Amino acid sequence: MKTDPTLKSPDxxxxxxxxxxxxxxxxxxxxxxxxxxxxxxxxxxDDQVLADCITAAAKPFTR
Amino acid sequence: xxxxxAVLPVAPVTKxxxxxxGGAYELPVYPFVAPAELRGKIxxxxxxxxxxxxxxxxxxxxxxxxxxxxxxxxxDNTVGVRGxxxxxxxxxxxxxxxxxxxxxFERIAARGISWSVGRTxxxxxxxxxxDLKSLPNFDASEQPPFINLQQFYIEWxxxxxxxxxxxxxxxxxSKLVGCEERRDAxxxxxxxxxxxxxxxxxWVIDCSGSHSPLRAILxxxxxxxxxxxxxxxxxxRFRTHPPAERWTWIHAPFNDDRAVWQHLMGDxxxxxxxxxxxxxDPEQFSQPAIVADRLRRQFGPDIEYELVWIGxxxxxxxxxxxxxxxxxxxxxxxxxxMSPFGARGGNSGIQDADNLVWKLALVLEGKAxxxxxxxxxxxxxxxxxxxxxxTTRTARFLSPQAPVDRILRDAVVSxxxxxxxxxxxxxxxxxxxxxHYVDSPLNVGVGGGRSVQNIALxxxxxxxxxxxxxxxxxxxxxxxxxxxxxxxxFAQELELLEERYPVRFFRVQFDESEPSPFPTIIDADxxxxxxxxxxxxxxxxxxxxxxxxxxxxxxxxxxxxxxxxKLLAQT
Numbered sequence: 001m002k003t004d005p006t007l008k009s010p011d012x013x014x015x016x017x018x019x020x021x022x023x024x025x026x027x028x029x030x031x032x033x034x035x036x037x038x039x040x041x042x043x044x045x046d047d048q049v050l051a052d053c054i055t056a057a058a059k060p061f062t063r
Numbered sequence: 064x065x066x067x068x069a070v071l072p073v074a075p076v077t078k079x080x081x082x083x084x085g086g087a088y089e090l091p092v093y094p095f096v097a098p099a100e101l102r103g104k105i106x107x108x109x110x111x112x113x114x115x116x117x118x119x120x121x122x123x124x125x126x127x128x129x130x131x132x133x134x135x136x137x138x139d140n141t142v143g144v145r146g147x148x149x150x151x152x153x154x155x156x157x158x159x160x161x162x163x164x165x166x167x168f169e170r171i172a173a174r175g176i177s178w179s180v181g182r183t184x185x186x187x188x189x190x191x192x193x194d195l196k197s198l199p200n201f202d203a204s205e206q207p208p209f210i211n212l213q214q215f216y217i218e219w220x221x222x223x224x225x226x227x228x229x230x231x232x233x234x235x236x237s238k239l240v241g242c243e244e245r246r247d248a249x250x251x252x253x254x255x256x257x258x259x260x261x262x263x264x265x266w267v268i269d270c271s272g273s274h275s276p277l278r279a280i281l282x283x284x285x286x287x288x289x290x291x292x293x294x295x296x297x298x299x300r301f302r303t304h305p306p307a308e309r310w311t312w313i314h315a316p317f318n319d320d321r322a323v324w325q326h327l328m329g330d331x332x333x334x335x336x337x338x339x340x341x342x343x344d345p346e347q348f349s350q351p352a353i354v355a356d357r358l359r360r361q362f363g364p365d366i367e368y369e370l371v372w373i374g375x376x377x378x379x380x381x382x383x384x385x386x387x388x389x390x391x392x393x394x395x396x397x398x399x400x401m402s403p404f405g406a407r408g409g410n411s412g413i414q415d416a417d418n419l420v421w422k423l424a425l426v427l428e429g430k431a432x433x434x435x436x437x438x439x440x441x442x443x444x445x446x447x448x449x450x451x452x453x454t455t456r457t458a459r460f461l462s463p464q465a466p467v468d469r470i471l472r473d474a475v476v477s478x479x480x481x482x483x484x485x486x487x488x489x490x491x492x493x494x495x496x497x498x499h500y501v502d503s504p505l506n507v508g509v510g511g512g513r514s515v516q517n518i519a520l521x522x523x524x525x526x527x528x529x530x531x532x533x534x535x536x537x538x539x540x541x542x543x544x545x546x547x548x549x550x551x552x553f554a555q556e557l558e559l560l561e562e563r564y565p566v567r568f569f570r571v572q573f574d575e576s577e578p579s580p581f582p583t584i585i586d587a588d589x590x591x592x593x594x595x596x597x598x599x600x601x602x603x604x605x606x607x608x609x610x611x612x613x614x615x616x617x618x619x620x621x622x623x624x625x626x627x628x629k630l631l632a633q634t
Contacts, residue, residue, distance in 0.1 A: 030467075034474035042484045 106262030118395025143215030151409030508613025
């Protein structure tokens with residue numbers, strides 16, 4: 001799992017992400033996020049990296 | 064699909080027995096014959112199989128072919144399950160290869176339905192489809208990937224075959240009520256219409272299903288996981304014919320947006336299986352009038368049909384903590400039950416029997432130590448855990464419990480319509496495939512534990528055949544397939560090994576150009592070499608259940624002997 005920055009313009013990505021959610025209900029946002037995770041997972045295409053990302057994302061919720 | 068509702072019906076959530084209607088089947092009825100024990104003879108047997116279901120009949124038939132005398136007891140006097148039209152409906156390639164060896168494959172192929180196209184639907188739209196024929200290795204085996212047929216037909220064919228073989232003592236209407244461990248045997252107490260009796264046996268194979276009485280008597284620990292998901296089967300005969308394809312709806316408008324399976328069986332009967340709401344009343348859900356209404360919504364108002372059987376069921380996952388307790392082996396549903404998705408219940412019970420029988424036969428013949436039998440648990444319990452894990456994943460996809468489960472599933476379905484990558488996430492059942500025993504203590508070399516398909520080849524007598532036929536030719540010994548040169552000295556060493564171990568060696572050639580004094584099989588299209596993973600000169604040891612024990616590169620006789628001793632648990 002990469003932890004150093006790789007995006008040239010983090011602000012652009014973040015803005016795009018927020019814009020995509022603009023005007024959606026909480027349910028629709030959840031659905032968009034789910035679609036996005038699955039699309040991105042296929043781009044990553046590495047089981048170990050994805051497992052590490054899931055662990056890192058779940059860190060605040062795991063004891 | 065529930066391709067294989069192995070736990071049908073299940074209390075307490077579904078107390079409704081199946082409703083058999085007009086188009087039901089006529090099943091054979093077998094007579095109760097008073098055994099010699101009821102005339103005062105003390106029965107001492109080599110093997111007793113409890114339960115004449117898929118696993119039990121497979122074990123009995125296979126033992127008979129290995130020359131082992133066997134007694135089978137069953138509570139009922141017919142095939143199938145009383146009140147249940149058919150449980151398993153889908154038989155996978157590995158099972159079909161085993162049935163080929165047992166001599167009933169041709170009857171299954173003639174009666175059953177071979178299918179290869181599957182469609183996955185959501186709402187009124189198809190999400191995607193697949194054709195098994197387009198998959199690589201479709202034709203590696205002499206048997207097709209799947210045949211659909213009502214389970215009782217398979218059992219019927221097995222019973223016929225067993226009666227033909229004439230060496231199996233099939234005892235109907237015989238119920239196990241007790242057992243007692245003796246010094247060098249186990250005593251079984253049996254109740255029959257002719258009165259109770261006792262018999263002793265060296266070994267017991269318990270195939271008596273998910274409510275095994277023996278399991279309870281022996282107090283074998285069981286891990287159970289209950290699932291809230293419930294389904295209702297409606298087996299139907301149509302006047303008009305839907306396509307011979309497997310259709311699965313993740314959610315269907317005609318079933319209140321719940322899952323539905325549509326699958327063809329023998330005799331033009333369709334297995335329609337409807338997921339019920341968690342709070343649905345199974346009795347109400349399976350009323351013929353309600354079923355009729357659902358059928359009209361699914362197939363149109365003018366549909367003409369005949370109801371064969373209706374039955375609601377629930378499923379659960381269950382696995383024994385050990386598959387062997389002393390002289391008793393547990394196989395099939397007595398050892399493990401799982402959700403029906405992917406037809407893994409019945410097919411894995413058949414593989415349990417296939418795994419155990421050759422080992423038991425060798426031990427009874429004095430060719431291998433009893434320790435070999437421990438490998439049954441070492442190989443088949445991990446296989447059961449794997450199957451349970453795979454079917455549980457399907458259950459979580461089809462019956463999402465937490466809100467986020469549903470959100471993710473909806474995302475998968477919406478992406479799968481458009482993008483091929485997302486179809487891999489759609490899980491309407493991962494169809495039964497053989498388990499490779501990669502961690503088996505019997506593995507001796509490269510590829511050890513891998514299940515090998517039934518490849519066509521030319522037998523040593525020049526006849527066309529396949530690996531199954533070669534195994535018969537070799538009288539169910541371990542096959543030693545040799546690609547390295549065999550000089551006179553090596554040939555003598557191999558003959559010595561054949562005298563001392565249950566093994567038969569064959570030279571593998573790609574053509575007939577170099578005549579060999581050694582028994583030779585011809586692998587003209589090099590498919591056997593590819594399937595075994597033979598790369599260069601060496602010896603490949605293949606078990607009687609067509610699992611690879613391993614490839615030994617450039618092996619000398621001492622290497623082969625060492626491998627054989629490991630494979631037979633002699634070291």
